[in-house]
Amino acid sequence: MKIALIAMSGVRAFNEELTRLGMTLPGFVERSQVIASLPSLSLLTLAGATPERFELEYHEVPDIKNFPVLPACDLAAISTYTAQVKDAYALAERYKDVGVTTVIGGLHATALPHEALRHCDAVVVGEGELSWTQLLEDFERGCLQRVYEPNGRQFDLALAPLPRFDLLDPEEYNRLTVQTQRGCPWKCDFCAGSVMLTPKYKIKPVAKVIDEIRAIKQIWPKPFIEFADDNTFVNKKNSKMLMRALADEGVRWFTETDVSVAEDAELLSLMREAHCAQILVGFESPNAAAVDGIELNRNWKKKKVDSYKAAIDRIQSHGIAVIGCFILGLDGDTSGVFDDIRCFVEESGLFQVQITVMTPFPGTPLYARLKREERLLEETEWGKCTLFDVNFTPKQMSVSELEQGLISLGKQLYSEESRSGRVTAFRRQLRRAARSR
Numbered sequence: 001m002k003i004a005l006i007a008m009s010g011v012r013a014f015n016e017e018l019t020r021l022g023m024t025l026p027g028f029v030e031r032s033q034v035i036a037s038l039p040s041l042s043l044l045t046l047a048g049a050t051p052e053r054f055e056l057e058y059h060e061v062p063d064i065k066n067f068p069v070l071p072a073c074d075l076a077a078i079s080t081y082t083a084q085v086k087d088a089y090a091l092a093e094r095y096k097d098v099g100v101t102t103v104i105g106g107l108h109a110t111a112l113p114h115e116a117l118r119h120c121d122a123v124v125v126g127e128g129e130l131s132w133t134q135l136l137e138d139f140e141r142g143c144l145q146r147v148y149e150p151n152g153r154q155f156d157l158a159l160a161p162l163p164r165f166d167l168l169d170p171e172e173y174n175r176l177t178v179q180t181q182r183g184c185p186w187k188c189d190f191c192a193g194s195v196m197l198t199p200k201y202k203i204k205p206v207a208k209v210i211d212e213i214r215a216i217k218q219i220w221p222k223p224f225i226e227f228a229d230d231n232t233f234v235n236k237k238n239s240k241m242l243m244r245a246l247a248d249e250g251v252r253w254f255t256e257t258d259v260s261v262a263e264d265a266e267l268l269s270l271m272r273e274a275h276c277a278q279i280l281v282g283f284e285s286p287n288a289a290a291v292d293g294i295e296l297n298r299n300w301k302k303k304k305v306d307s308y309k310a311a312i313d314r315i316q317s318h319g320i321a322v323i324g325c326f327i328l329g330l331d332g333d334t335s336g337v338f339d340d341i342r343c344f345v346e347e348s349g350l351f352q353v354q355i356t357v358m359t360p361f362p363g364t365p366l367y368a369r370l371k372r373e374e375r376l377l378e379e380t381e382w383g384k385c386t387l388f389d390v391n392f393t394p395k396q397m398s399v400s401e402l403e404q405g406l407i408s409l410g411k412q413l414y415s416e417e418s419r420s421g422r423v424t425a426f427r428r429q430l431r432r433a434a435r436s437r
């Protein structure tokens with residue numbers, strides 16, 4: 001039996017002006033393009049858990065219009081982000097029309113399994129590893145269930161299968177993903193990351209992470225690794241063990257973390273020795289009023305906001321570039337936020353910056369709240385979940401002020417002059433730090 005693993009990839013802004021801007025300004029939407037061009041680690045991981053009796057193929061669909069011929073298979077397993085879910089549904093329906101069984105999984109299907117079920121034969125809710133082998137057995141026996149749910153089970157990352165990196169075309173990628181953890185101790189109301197899959201913060205054993213990196217190195221001798229994590233360094237003890245093990249692997253890497261990483265000088269030194277190139281930190285806003293209340297457990301981000309500049313300085317002084325993320329349109333944002341972020345970026349010496357608009361992804365507390373407050377513009381227009389399109393009524397500005405503010409701030413922050421100024425300043429900081437060591 002043959003399984004086609006199909007990842008929907010590639011995101012373009014819904015708003016045409018933004019898409020045009022993204023094309024002309026290097027850096028704008030760059031990060032989302034990087035994400036969109038990464039292989040689907042979840043599908044490669046399920047491939048690793050697939051018994052050998054099945055034949056496997058991996059495909060990516062950046063644009064369904066340019067995907068005229070369906071790869072032949074008995075079972076099509078489709079993974080999709082929210083922004084491309086309409087294309088995923090159309091693809092599933094094309095397969096169903098020719099008698100192929102279709103399964104959809106991922107964060108969107110987890111949030112809205114009954115919507116997905118209207119377009120496919122079965123939906124995998126939550127962590128796919130929990131259901132995949134059962135689903136395959138059911139498929140072989142002709143008794144596929146409609147919904148595969150975790151039912152309170154948690155997947156133990158110590159049992160994680162080795163992803164089938166060998167299914168990828170080596171020419172197509174220069175950045176490969178490895179996951180070291182799942183979940184996050186924080187609960188940001190907008191977060192549509194792995195917190196939607198697991199309520200627990202879970203760590204993959206260091207030896208398993210290293211095995212995956214070595215498997216990648218057999219195919220790509222000098223890979224750049226992107227850790228497919230939401231918040232890598234929460235467990236500082238494990239993080240230090242991971243860094244010590246990574247130091248010997250000689251691979252450069254990138255990951256996402258909260259700002260607490262700046263509070264541990266030993267960890268920062270180990271990260272540098274482990275060839276960390278960049279980290280992405282979700283600051284969300286330089287303004288306390290804007291971050292107030294967005295983290296629902298302990299208002300953690302509000303407590304940290306005054307430490308942001310010192311944290312950036314400390315991390316970058318260790319030779320690690322920080323990409324700072326800011327969300328526009330938070331309820332505490334006034335129209336002054338665009339200037340505030342521009343000034344913060346200039347004053348903080350951030351190496352790189354990512355701005356997005358607040359996005360109500362389905363299944364998040366933010367979506368539920370905006371729906372309750374009747375502030376969603378189009379409740380099910382998932383194509384607007386690109387992180388660059390506005391699909392809600394902001395609290396303290398108009399939709400068009402937010403859209404125009406995003407574009408104008410993007411033009412300022414991503415101009416060649418601003419970008420090269422930040423790179424030069426970072427290099428200067430590195431030289432200063434090296435002299436003082």
Ligand code: SF4
Binds near residue numbers: 184187195230282
């Ligand atoms: S800190 Fe990041 S990963 Fe954690 S809940 Fe907030 S947005 Fe999600």
